[in-house]
Amino acid sequence: MTRPGRTLAAAAALWLALTGLGEALLWRAPLLPTAAAHEARVSDEAFRLLVRLAVPVFAFVVSVLVVAVARFRVRGRPEGDGPPVWGSPRVVGAWLGITGLLAMGIMVNPGLVGLSELMAGHRHDPDVVVRVEGSMWAWKVSYPGSGIEAAPEIVLPVDRLVRFEVTSIDVIHSFWVPAFRVKIDAVPGRVTEAYVRPTRVGEFETDPAFRLQCAELCGFGHAGMRMPVRVVPEEEFRSWLAAGGGKPPATCEPSGTELRSGPGAEVEDPERGPAPQLRAAGLPGGRGG
Numbered sequence: 424m425t426r427p428g429r430t431l432a433a434a435a436a437l438w439l440a441l442t443g444l445g446e447a448l449l450w451r452a453p454l455l456p457t458a459a460a461h462e463a464r465v466s467d468e469a470f471r472l473l474v475r476l477a478v479p480v481f482a483f484v485v486s487v488l489v490v491a492v493a494r495f496r497v498r499g500r501p502e503g504d505g506p507p508v509w510g511s512p513r514v515v516g517a518w519l520g521i522t523g524l525l526a527m528g529i530m531v532n533p534g535l536v537g538l539s540e541l542m543a544g545h546r547h548d549p550d551v552v553v554r555v556e557g558s559m560w561a562w563k564v565s566y567p568g569s570g571i572e573a574a575p576e577i578v579l580p581v582d583r584l585v586r587f588e589v590t591s592i593d594v595i596h597s598f599w600v601p602a603f604r605v606k607i608d609a610v611p612g613r614v615t616e617a618y619v620r621p622t623r624v625g626e627f628e629t630d631p632a633f634r635l636q637c638a639e640l641c642g643f644g645h646a647g648m649r650m651p652v653r654v655v656p657e658e659e660f661r662s663w664l665a666a667g668g669g670k671p672p673a674t675c676e677p678s679g680t681e682l683r684s685g686p687g688a689e690v691e692d693p694e695r696g697p698a699p700q701l702r703a704a705g706l707p708g709g710r711g712g
């Protein structure tokens with residue numbers, strides 16, 4: 424093999440080895456916190472795909488760098504600049520072509536495809552609406568139509584579509600639940616919306632990813648601006664609603680009738696009509712998925 428051939432072979436071998444090592448390390452590596460929503464699955468799949476695609480590109484750059492330093496460095500005391508390198512149009516063209524195609528590919532998927540999946544919730548009526556108001560430095564959470572005006576935690580039914588209506592009364596905050604991978608700004612004077620379909624039961628006490636956390640630096644108390652999130656089976660959610668946002672009574676057998684007679688059950692939002700949590704409670708088993 425000629426000397427340039429050996430150099431290329433060394434770079435290729437190193438590239439394959441580093442790529443294999445990187446992909447193996449990524450395989451099932453616990454990079455991300457608990458994923459407890461459909462939206463989290465979409466985000467995580469996109470993240471993992473991007474990292475997997477980035478590994479061979481990064482490994483290629485490192486391999487060429489290592490081989491170039493090992494093979495072409497000046498031995499002894501350098502006496503001047505090395506010969507000019509004019510490059511190769513074929514190599515440059517191939518590099519631009521491959522990385523350009525990769526970039527355009529990921530713009531389509533997971534870019535546009537993932538975005539469309541994340542926005543899918545906006546095309547459906549939610550089963551539950553939760554209003555979230557940020558202020559320095561606390562969250563106020565209410566369930567319109569249920570009489571719950573300042574819940575001590577966010578409780579959600581599993582496998583139901585939830586719409587968060589988010590706002591702020593002072594500065595810009597950001598609504599973020601790590602387990603859902605959903606983040607939306609809380610802007611004074613505006614209501615922003617985020618849709619989540621929780622897919623897994625869980626709570627903050629056993630998993631800190633189940634929390635509402637401010638994600639926009641908003642002052643001294645920013646880091647402590649959080650609230651527990653609890654995802655429960657639908658029956659437990661109804662009991663919680665019926666109990667006015669407290670822990671459900673042990674003897675309570677939840678039913679739509681009880682829920683309708685709960686505190687504030689007759690209150691309706693003049694703009695949106697009856698709150699969806701009440702509509703859901705009126706149907707045995709709630710709305711279909």
Ligand SMILES: [Cu+2]
Binds near residue numbers: 597641644645646648
């Ligand atoms: Cu903040």
